[in-house]
Amino acid sequence: MTSRDALPALRPVDTSGDGGRTVMIDPAEVARLSGHVRDLIDALGLDRSDPNLERTHERVAEMYLEMFHGLKEGAEPEVTTFPNDEHYSHMVMEKDIPFYSMCSHHFVPFYGNAHIAYIPEDRIIGLSKFSRILEFYAKRPQLQERLTEQVVNFLEEKLSPRGAMVVIEARHLCVEMRGVKKPGALTVTSAIRGAFHQRPVREEFLDLLRRS
Ligand SMILES: [Zn+2]
Structure with missing residues (x-):
């Protein structure tokens, strides 16, 4: 004892x-x-x-x-938004943001990279906030699908952008270590809002994503 x-x-x-x-x-x-x-x-x-x-x-x-710290009261990141004084109307993207989370179903990790983009309307946010938002939702028992939606919803709520898109690529240890055992398999999820429903906008996102 x-x-x-x-x-x-x-x-x-x-x-x-x-x-x-x-x-x-x-x-x-x-x-x-x-x-x-x-x-x-x-x-x-x-x-x-x-x-x-x-x-x-x-x-x-x-x-x-x-x-599981994201479940704690007060864990939500302080996100200050700024007026879009420059009237910037193109895509803002942060890609390859690493994250670690825990699968709700098995309590083993899933981890990978998130790619987050939005097109501002009246408000913009600091780029470092993307990883804070992602981390807040990742630090809890989670599903990749829900994580993707929660991040895009957060952007939508805080910024009311012209559009937003989140793509998450992750490896799930519950898939790799047990059950069907598929090592290296990548699960990809995406969530889109607003202008990203238009094909050219999505293509620009994917084009930026492919560039190293
Ligand atoms: Zn699982």
């Missing part, structure tokens, strides 16, 4: 991977969750006296709290 005293103190965890965003992991939450993980380890018949398993329930609990 581990006493509360042995648990790590409240500590910052960088959830963005780029040093840009930290969250605090609460030891009380780690203690509550780790008890359940310990039960799972016991139910699997594993020997927790093995030094490699001794603190695994605490590490797993901490890890889940970090990976």
